[in-house]
Amino acid sequence: MIELVKKSTKTLIDKILAMINGIDIFDEHYADKAQTNPWYTLGSLVWLFWVITMVTGCLLMAIYIPSISEAYDSIVKIQDVIPFGALMRGVHKYGADAVIIAATIRLYRIFICADYKPNRELNVAIGLVTLLFGMYSGLTGYLLIWNQRAFWATKVFATFPTYLEQFYILGPTHIGVNTSQILLGGSSIGQATMTRFYGFHIAFSLLALIAVELYFYRNGLKRFNMPWKMAILPTAMVVFAAIALPAQIGHRADPSVTPLPILSDWYFLALYQFLKYIEPVWATALTVLIPLTVVILPFLDLGPETKIFRRPIFFMVVIMGFIEFVAFSTLIIMNIANIHTDPPIWRGGTWFLIAIGVIWQYILQKTEKPEKMPVMVGDFIAYVICPLFVMFWAFPSLLNGFLTVKDQLIGTGICMVPTVIAYTWHLLIRKKMIVEVTPAQ
Amino acid sequence: MDIDTTRRNLLKGILAIPVLGALAAAVSPLMRFLKPTIKPLNYLQGGDLPRSAVPVEIDLSLLPNAFDSQAFTFTQINKEYTAIGTQTKDIPGYAVKLPNGEFAVYSRICPHLGCVFNYVPSPDDVAKGYNYRPEGPVFACPCHLSVFDIQQEGKVVSGPAPRPPRKFVYTVENNRLRITDLESGGVA
Numbered sequence: 103m104i105e106l107v108k109k110s111t112k113t114l115i116d117k118i119l120a121m122i123n124g125i126d127i128f129d130e131h132y133a134d135k136a137q138t139n140p141w142y143t144l145g146s147l148v149w150l151f152w153v154i155t156m157v158t159g160c161l162l163m164a165i166y167i168p169s170i171s172e173a174y175d176s177i178v179k180i181q182d183v184i185p186f187g188a189l190m191r192g193v194h195k196y197g198a199d200a201v202i203i204a205a206t207i208r209l210y211r212i213f214i215c216a217d218y219k220p221n222r223e224l225n226v227a228i229g230l231v232t233l234l235f236g237m238y239s240g241l242t243g244y245l246l247i248w249n250q251r252a253f254w255a256t257k258v259f260a261t262f263p264t265y266l267e268q269f270y271i272l273g274p275t276h277i278g279v280n281t282s283q284i285l286l287g288g289s290s291i292g293q294a295t296m297t298r299f300y301g302f303h304i305a306f307s308l309l310a311l312i313a314v315e316l317y318f319y320r321n322g323l324k325r326f327n328m329p330w331k332m333a334i335l336p337t338a339m340v341v342f343a344a345i346a347l348p349a350q351i352g353h354r355a356d357p358s359v360t361p362l363p364i365l366s367d368w369y370f371l372a373l374y375q376f377l378k379y380i381e382p383v384w385a386t387a388l389t390v391l392i393p394l395t396v397v398i399l400p401f402l403d404l405g406p407e408t409k410i411f412r413r414p415i416f417f418m419v420v421i422m423g424f425i426e427f428v429a430f431s432t433l434i435i436m437n438i439a440n441i442h443t444d445p446p447i448w449r450g451g452t453w454f455l456i457a458i459g460v461i462w463q464y465i466l467q468k469t470e471k472p473e474k475m476p477v478m479v480g481d482f483i484a485y486v487i488c489p490l491f492v493m494f495w496a497f498p499s500l501l502n503g504f505l506t507v508k509d510q511l512i513g514t515g516i517c518m519v520p521t522v523i524a525y526t527w528h529l530l531i532r533k534k535m536i537v538e539v540t541p542a543q
Numbered sequence: 544m545d546i547d548t549t550r551r552n553l554l555k556g557i558l559a560i561p562v563l564g565a566l567a568a569a570v571s572p573l574m575r576f577l578k579p580t581i582k583p584l585n586y587l588q589g590g591d592l593p594r595s596a597v598p599v600e601i602d603l604s605l606l607p608n609a610f611d612s613q614a615f616t617f618t619q620i621n622k623e624y625t626a627i628g629t630q631t632k633d634i635p636g637y638a639v640k641l642p643n644g645e646f647a648v649y650s651r652i653c654p655h656l657g658c659v660f661n662y663v664p665s666p667d668d669v670a671k672g673y674n675y676r677p678e679g680p681v682f683a684c685p686c687h688l689s690v691f692d693i694q695q696e697g698k699v700v701s702g703p704a705p706r707p708p709r710k711f712v713y714t715v716e717n718n719r720l721r722i723t724d725l726e727s728g729g730v731a
Contacts, residue, residue, distance in 0.1 A: 115553050257657040261730045264590075268705070279590030282730060284577045288623035289591045290730065292630040358616070358635050360658040362685045378687045382655055382705055440674050441688050441702055 120221040127228055127314060129208070133327040141215070144208040146326045148201055148232060149314075150333055154340060155197035156307060158190050166246070168300040170293050173248040174354045181351060192344025198240055200340055202369050205233040209396075213420050216408035218400040227397045234393065235310060240367055242303040245296065249352035250359075253291065255366035256299075258374070260286050265386040291357075363437040372430035379445045414466060418459030422452055460524075461486055488524045579624055592727045593619040596631065601638055601720040609642040610680050612662045617650075617711065617722060636711055637662050637682070638720055639693055647693040648711040649682065650725055655704040657730050658686035675701035682708060 129136065129145025136142040165184055167176040180187035209229045212218060218226050241259060245252045263285070266278025287294030318325050326333065353361075366374055377385050403416055410417050426448070433439060464486055468478070575581050580591050596618040605613050616633040623630040635651040639662060651659045663669050663683045670676040673688045677700060682691040689702030697707030712724040 119553060254658065257730060261656045264730065265705075275587050276589045280578065280581075280588075283590050284574075286730070287625065288621055288630060289593055290619075290621040290623075290630060290632045292621070292623055292632070293627070294623040294625040294630070297625060358633065358659060360660075360686060364658060364686045377656065378703065381703055385703075439688065442674055 117221065121224045124222040124224065125228065126222065126225050127232075127317065128325070129327055130318070130323040130325070133324060136327045141207075141211045143328050143332075144204050144211060146328060147204045147336055148208060149325055150336060151197050151200040151204060151340070152307075152311070154337060155194055155201060156311060158194040158197060159304070159307075161190050162194055163304075168246065168296055170248055170296055170355075173246060173296065174351075177247050177351055181348070188348055189341070189344055192347075192349045193340050195349040196340045196343040196347075198236070198243065199368075200336070202233065202236045202240065205229065205236055206369075209233060210420060210424070213399075213416060214410050216403070216410075216413070216416075219403070219406065219408055223400040226400045230393055230396050235306065237369055239303060239307055240369065242299040242306075244367055245299045246303065247351065248296065248355045250355055250361045251352050251365060251367075253355035253357065254360060254364050255370070256286075256291060256295065258364070258366070258377075260291065262386055262389070265382050268383050269387075363434065365434065368431065371434050372427045375430035375434040375439065378434075378439045378441055379448065412466070414462035415456070415459035418455050418462070422455040425455075426452070460488075483523070488521070577624070580622055591622040593621045593632065593725075595724045596620055599636075599722040601722070603715070603718045603720060606638065606640040606646075606720075609640055610664055612637055612639045612664075614651075614662075615722070617725060619725065634725060635659055636722070636725075638713075638722075639680070641694060646713065646715075646720060647697070648713050648720070648722060649691075649693075649697055649707075650709040650711065650729075651682075652709065652729055653684040653686065653689060653704060654706045654708055654729060655684065655687055655689055655702070658684050660684035660689070660691075660708070673701065 126132070127145070128149045129142055132142040132145070136146070162180065165176060165180050165187065167173060177191075180191050182188070209226070212226055212229055241255070245256050260282050263278045263281040266272045266281070267276070272278065283289055285295075285298070286292075287298040317323075364374070365371065373389065376388075380388070399416070399419065403413065407413055410420075464481060467481065571586070572583065574586065575583070581588050599615050599617050601613055601615060605611070615636050615638065617636050619632050619634055621630045621632050622628070637647070637649055637651055639647045641647055651661075653660045660682050661684075662680065663673075664680040666677050666679065666681075669681055669683055669690060672685070673683050673690050675688075675690050677690060677692060679692075679694060681700070682693060682697070683689070684691075684702070684704070687703050689704035690700050691697045691704070691708055692700045697710070699705075699707060709726040709728060711722045711726075713720055713722045715721070
């Protein structure tokens with residue numbers, strides 16, 4: 103028994119250390135792969151666009167006035183009067199968009215190519231943090247224009263944490279309302295909000311850049327995993343976009359008129375549609391749970407398989423994420439929503455796509471390795487019955503606004519049961535069978 | 544990054560947790576720098592509430608019939624964590640006369656995510672735009688399609704809003720509607 107504890111502790115320690123050694127921030131360990139496979143240059147592109155955005159941002163600071171009465175006029179002046187102002191602002195805006203696009207595609211690549219195997223699971227978390235940093239900088243950045251879109255998007259963003267007040271343990275700590283008021287710098291949106299957002303917009307990027315540069319320097323890694331002359335093309339792309347599609351300014355913020363439809367920058371649009379569909383408390387909880395799920399997913403992908411079509415569950419999760427992002431964004435832009443009939447379709451669709459993946463995985467395994475009857479039956483329960491069971495319970499009950507602790511626990515518990523059965527089965531019984539079967543061959 | 548795979552290094556790493564925790568505890572009073580209204584060592588203090596400024600008066604001759612409405616703005620003074628310290632904020636509101644002679648006086652800031660909602664007198668318009676056919680005139684928020692029934696104390700009859708809109712405190716004096724205060728909550 104003690105032997106076993108010792109052994110498993112050692113395995114865990116080795117695993118953690120191996121994961122720390124496997125950290126990769128901007129694809130700097132894929133220099134060889136990047137020679138032949140352009141998808142592995144995405145990390146370097148994130149870094150390049152980030153630096154472009156920082157440089158143009160520092161230049162814009164020379165002209166911009168961070169005050170709620172002057173900000174909008176100073177942006178108009180930068181855009182229309184200051185020589186090269188429109189170019190600088192355009193490159194800053196499209197550079198930031200490019201950071202988010204590149205970081206998103208990179209995250210998809212990590213999932214599709216299984217770059218988190220072996221022992222690189224932390225890289226998913228790092229890729230996600232890069233993306234979230236980009237999105238936070240975007241959010242703090244577009245408030246600085248002080249236009250309608252910025253004002254109302256900030257209001258929605260700041261009202262979000264206040265729903266933590268309705269949770270059981272977190273509520274009495276007032277963490278939600280305090281978070282909201284610290285973000286806004288007061289009990290309403292005003293000058294303090296702009297000052298804070300301006301400060302954080304610069305500080306977060308600057309501190310992160312210093313940390314990343316130190317990391318590259320200490321470990322003697324290359325920042326850019328392709329020839330430097332290749333940096334011309336992405337830079338030219340951003341400059342071209344800035345000239346061809348001048349960055350928009352919108353209308354001056356008006357606290358008494360809500361624009362219709364209320365929109366944010368493009369990367370938050372899907373989340374906005376999602377807000378229409380579900381109760382705000384669940385929306386707040388799920389907004390936190392989605393990134394957590396992304397971090398946990400690679401730990402659930404067991405086995406050495408790296409080809410995407412041999413990992414159908416993960417393939418379907420990737421497809422589901424992509425479809426919902428595109429569909430929700432399109433729907434909110436076109437202002438289509440039926441809040442009574444749509445949510446069950448989306449909820450059902452989500453579970454349906456994942457269930458397809460699970461059943462596909464089952465078929466794949468059975469056709470390739472015909473096994474003994476007990477294994478067949480157990481796997482059939484884990485991979486076919488359980489997903490159907492989850493679907494059955496998840497359709498009508500999950501996310502339908504359980505608010506008491508009891509209901510929350512029951513709802514979550516019911517949906518966890520099949521998942522736990524499936525993975526216990528997978529981990530314990532299947533592994534045991536494989537160990538027993540292999541020596542005989 | 545190359546870290547030697549030794550237990551010593553891992554233990555050193557784990558040691559970082561209590562050290563960081565102690566550091567966080569030592570630095571936590573500095574949270575008051577970001578939110579100066581927190582009293583010392585009172586981290587569980589709730590949010591800052593706005594203060595009402597001047598009362599608003601509406602002449603009742605503007606609301607002769609049932610379901611007549613009057614929009615107004617009510618000024619509040621909000622805390623702001625800058626060198627200035629306060630900020631005045633205009634809260635849009637509606638006063639609607641109900642068939643029973645009472646008044647529905649509500650803040651137009653939607654309790655869901657803070658959009659400004661509208662008074663929609665025609666049920667047909669609501670049915671067209673908000674996925675719901677009400678009995679009579681309602682408040683309806685264009686952002687996330689919440690509908691509030693003014694005749695049932697602002698009850699949410701459709702949409703994601705978690706509660707009725709915030710109520711104004713009012714009195715009727717000398718044929719004038721005098722609005723003095725607003726129920727707290729939400730982000731203005």
